[in-house]
Structures are given as structure tokens and as C-alpha cells.
Amino acid sequence: MPGKRYLETLTPVETAIRELVSRLPGSVETLRLPVWEAVGMVAAEDIVLEHDFPPRPRSAYDGYAVRSEDTPGRLRLVGEAPIGRVDPGLRVGPGEAVYVTTGAYLPEGADAVVPEEEARVENGYIVVEKKYGKWRNVDPPGSIAARGTVLVEAGTVLTVPDAVGLLDVGATEGVFYRRLQVGIIETGNELFRPTTPGETRERVLRGEVVATTGDLIHWFIEEYMPWVEVIDRVMLPDNLDALVWYIKRLMDHADAVLVTGGTGPSEIDLFYRLPDAVGGELVVRGIYVKGGRPTSAVVAGGKLVLGLSGHPLSGLHGLIRLAYPVLAHMGGVRKPPALPVYKARLSSPIGRGRPRPVKVRLRAADGVLYADPLPKVLQLSSANVGLALGDGLALVEDREYAEGEEVVVLAYRTPRGYGAPAIRF
């Protein structure tokens, strides 16, 4: 059976990743940038704190900065030092107190803070009833983060929370890799882009196919791979010469080219012809996942040309399984931003078959997340409508899954009750 022979030559994904990673550089050029301009980029070096933080003792509460040796006692209020307002002349002498807010540096002389609600105010004086030891309610220098602390490790894709954390302690710049530049080419004579709702509907009903594989791939990259910049996206007919020409043009400035579609013989031709055309090596020819037969990869001059299935979901699946780790390698990524990946219990078993995305509905009940696979007909690679009817994709391996077993689900919707009570809607 030809089917059998095809399958035997498919490369396991982990092998394909290894082969590609060993041939592709694991970094690109670097830039020194302010951290607030580097969100989504990859730290090329550790970001290290160059000073103690706080640099001076800081109040941990709204209250009164005092000399610990004066407590308990009746202290004269001599001023206020709210956060951010710096008065170098202000100091706390014997028997004195200064009003401070959370995060404010303690005025010279003070070494403890009496929280607002633990002091009584009496015309210009505060009455403190108990002893407050040195550094009580105070963050001493370096107590939040000491000089030399690695705040962000090399390989981290900088997130907004990271940038907020860095700015808070005055770690304001870092060295980052420039973004990877990637082009997307969609091929297929049958493809068209939507125009008006009416015309688009008519063409679909006549048997034409809306070009959506590029949409899915572009979406995933934009949402979840911010270290990658899509610099070009184009739709081409099934014309080998045009395709080779366009790929070569893109390779002048892109780090990688993703080609979707052409699942027929022409695609195979492309990847057999491409190595000669671009002076490269055919490294992958078919991976062992469903819809992975057309997946091909050529490496030339440290650059990647990756062919993915033209079926929207198979193309996306190839991106997630193969392109994601390879582009992470090329971009120097070791700590990527969060993916909406849930672990869910299957409500019905899944049989063997090449690793594949199974369209599922998600359902949270009694604190347990369930994945309900959609009916078989909606699992066909020609039944993309299942994407709208489901909430996520269970990324299953080639083995049997029993009812109740846990699967990895890439979710695009959060079911009601998941994350509750913290997250409600």
C-alpha cells in the first residue's frame, strides 16, 4: 500500500526540530534599548541590578518616620515626606517625627516607621505607645533587591509585567536581540481573499476556498511569538517559478520564510528544487503528524524556508509543533511569554493516530476542566467550521487516550467557571 510507505518515511517532530536547530543560528544581532521599548523582544544578556534597591531606607507603610530609640514616647511632628516628594532638608531629630507614605524614603535620622493607625495625633504631636525596633516597618537598603541580582535572565521574552518590575527599581535598559524577520507566502490557485460578505459567500458555495491558513499562522505569531516580526505576507498561485523567485527575494532580508499550501505534487517539487535554487539543504521532508506530509524545510545560509500544509488547521499545527521551537531557537528564546494552554480531562476517549489537533469544547465543572471532542465529521481537516464550534485544540500524541485522561489544550476561549472565583464573567 502506498499509504504505508508514505508514513514510514515521515520524520518524528523531535528529530526534525533537532536537525533544524543544529543547522540554524541561535541568535541574531543585538541592540541596547530602554526596557520600555523592548517589550516582546528577547534579552540577549542577563539584566542585572546595578545598585541596591531601595538605595536608602524606605517606609513600608503610611505612618510616621521616627528614631527607634525615641519609642515609646510623645514626638513632635516636624513635616511630611510623601512618596516621590523629595525634601533633602527634612530630617528627624531627637523627639521628632515626620509623616511618610508607603514607598517614601525615610528622612535623615529616622530608622523606623509607626503605622498611621498605631499612633494617636494630639495637636502637632504623635503619641506612640510601644517600642519600635530599628528598621521596623522599613525596607532597609538592598532589602527588595540587592546589587548584582539577576532581574531578567538572558533568553527571556520581555513582558509588560517584566518592564514594570524593572522600572520600579531603576533597571532601565538592557541588551536585546532584534526581532526575527519572517515572511509568509500562501500558495494555491483555489484561494481568494474575502471581498464583500455576499460575494465571498457565493464563491465559497461555488467551491472556492477563502485564504485563511495565512490568517491563522499570522494570528498565532502576532499573539504568542512577539519576538517574530512578519515583514511580508503574500498570496501566490501554484507557479513554481514565481514561488522560487519570491522566496529568493524574501531571503535577502528575512530570517525565515513560511510557505503554506501546495499540498499536491507541486509543493513536493518546490522543496526538491529549492535547495539548488537557493544553495541550501533539504533537511526535513514530511513530519510524523497528521497533515504533516507536506511539511518541508530547507536551510540555506543560516536561513530557514519552511513549508506547511495549506489546510488551515494542519498549517497552524505545524507552526505550533515545528516552527515555534525552531523560531524560538533562532530568536534566542528560552523563556517565552504565556500561551493559553490548559490541561483538561477528556470526556470521551481518543484513538491512535498521528499527533494531531483535536477540536474540543471546554467545560469547567466543580473545579475540573473537561475537554469534549467535537463529533468525528467536524474533526476532518476539511471541516474548519469546527474551529468556531469548539473552544480549543487538544494537541494529542500517537497513542490511545482514555476517557478522563488529561490532554494539553491550546485554548482560544476560556470557559465560564475556569479560574473562578478569582476570574468571573
Added chain:
Amino acid sequence: MPGKRYLETLTPVETAIRELVSRLPGSVETLRLPVWEAVGMVAAEDIVLEHDFPPRPRSAYDGYAVRSEDTPGRLRLVGEAPIGRVDPGLRVGPGEAVYVTTGAYLPEGADAVVPEEEARVENGYIVVEKKYGKWRNVDPPGSIAARGTVLVEAGTVLTVPDAVGLLDVGATEGVFYRRLQVGIIETGNELFRPTTPGETRERVLRGEVVATTGDLIHWFIEEYMPWVEVIDRVMLPDNLDALVWYIKRLMDHADAVLVTGGTGPSEIDLFYRLPDAVGGELVVRGIYVKGGRPTSAVVAGGKLVLGLSGHPLSGLHGLIRLAYPVLAHMGGVRKPPALPVYKARLSSPIGRGRPRPVKVRLRAADGVLYADPLPKVLQLSSANVGLALGDGLALVEDREYAEGEEVVVLAYRTPRGYGAPAIRF
């Protein structure tokens, strides 16, 4: 103790949500739009399939369209009908076959498909060795989705996978709510925006505070609340008159105004003064979460003014716990897009305390996801640097958590090994 009294007056979050939702409209104006222009918007009505799909019998394989009654047999190849290429003149007569690709409509006359690898080709003929029943390897009309199927329910925030699914079957338009319009005002005399790395660092070390609460809130809305559009974002000093003036201006066209900061007495003044100034009602004054005392809400003319803590993390926490469900209600959302929320096992216990975000590192080992809380000093609301040192926020309730217990973590980074083997890096 004054502290006690404060606590007793704080409103539980679920009560605050209920009070606000009962006073705020659950929808906005609607628009009829092409689905490819509505990603991120909320379906105001069910999107229903208006025709059977496929509308005509469609091949489920690359192979040969035949008349089932002619099998087994030797059939003359009379043409080809690849997907998307429509030739109305082509038909399969007795003893004939037409080459088709997956997803192509069957030519008139055919009612079964012989997969390519199950037929032998002999100069212009194919030899079929067994019987193929009616509709064998064919998707009959309506088999993928029947006319009348609800493809996307009202209340769904349209995602890219949804749009792909809808386009695939020719469901090309829908009725959507316009995006909610929201303004963000950051207040605080101590705040400044970063300029150069050097100057920014100096100012932080002098005790000034970079305005980042707005960054965190803006980030969360942009990433995870696409039905909301931030139409204005401004930083104002602690000046009540200016603040009231700006809020009133925004309320002319915004559905909601989020005010961060002013944790001191001025903020309290704001929300006691605002109801009169805008002709509204003070509905919430302090919620029972850590850093929730300054959380206030005024409802006026079906619009919301929500005050959140000026501490970046407390502000974000208020957004997630209170603003997220309330803005979901106002936007008509019942099925939001995915949040990167993981369930993780605590590697150390967490004590009682108001519901709060606990900064955690995430670690995947042997298929189990662990949350390691950062040290106590980094949990201070004045220690935002913990955001850079952690990977996510455990959103805990007011109870004790034992080691090994599961917590809900809003992650901004995915730890290595989580999602493997499907997702590798």
C-alpha cells in the same frame, strides 16, 4: 483598632460585581459586519448557517469521483476537478471517472470517491477492485454543518479561529456590538513617565515613581479584553478639580473611566464628590481584596467610573477581579477569549489574608506544574520587581492554602516543559 473598622466596611468582590451589574446596561449599539472585520468584537446575535454545508457532495480525499453502481470496474478518466476549480460542464457518466482533490465538489453524476491509492491507473482508465457504496469517501450535502446550525453563539468574542471556521462554510457576516470605549486616568503627584534610561534611573533612585499602573492595566485590556477600546489615557496630578473636570469630559463619549491612584485622602474625596458632580451614585467604596480599600465605583447615566489602586499590582488585581466581569457585562460578553490561566500546585503554603495576587515562579516537572511563591519581601505591594523575578500571579482567596494545593495562576510566561511534548522550546 481603626484597622479592624476599615476592614469591616469593605465589600466582598462578588457583591460589588452584583451591585454594579444591576445598575449598568448589558449591551451597546450593534453593527452588521463581515466576520473578518469583527475579530475581537462580541456577537450580538447567534451566527446561524443559512445553507447546508457542503451545499453539494464534496470529496473527502484526493481520488476519483465515480458512480457507486459502476464499482468494481474499469472506468474511463474523463477529466479532473481540483478544489476551487469549477467546471459546470463536467459530469461523470456511466463507466466514467473524474480526478478530484480533497474538498472539491463532485461532478454531476458521481456519488462516491475512490481514493487515489486504492485505484490503478492504466492509460486513461482506472481499475477499481472493490465495491464503493453511495457517499463513500464523500461529504454529502449538510454533513459538515446543516442549515440552521448555530455556529457562534451571541455573547462570543470573535476570535481568529472562529472567523476562519465561519469563512470556511460561507457564513460571512454577523451582528456585533461596537467596542466598549474606556478612558484611563493615572493620578499621582509622584508619577513620571520614563525619558532616557539614565535620567529615569536617577529619578527612581531619588524616590520618584515611574507611572506603570496604567501600563499594566492598558496591557491587560489590550491583550485579553479585545471588546474594549482604550480611547484615552492621561496622567493627572492629585488635583480634585482637574480630575473631576477630566472625568466629566470623558463621560461625554466613553462607556467607562478607570482612575488609578490617589490612594490617600484625596482619592476618597474624589469618589465622595463625584456622585454630585456627575449626577450619579456611589455604588462601591472599598472591596475586600488586598489593596482594595481605594477601589471605588460611581455609576452615572449607565456609565461607570471605577477607581483602582495606584499600586501597579493592586490596580491590575482590581481590574482582573472587578473591572473584567463588569466590563464583560457591559460589552455583552458571555464567551471571552482565552486567558493564560494555569492551575498549579503550591510548593509552599500560603496563609490567610484578603484575596490577593501572590507573585510566583512556575516550574513544570514530570507533567506537574508547580507554583513557587517568591520570598515574603518580594510580595510587598512596594516590591514590583517581583513581577520580573516571577512568571505569574497566583490569585488566592482569603483562606489557608496547604503545600501541594492547587491555585489559579495568571501567567505571563510559560515554563519549559509545560505543554510538552506538543509544545517545545
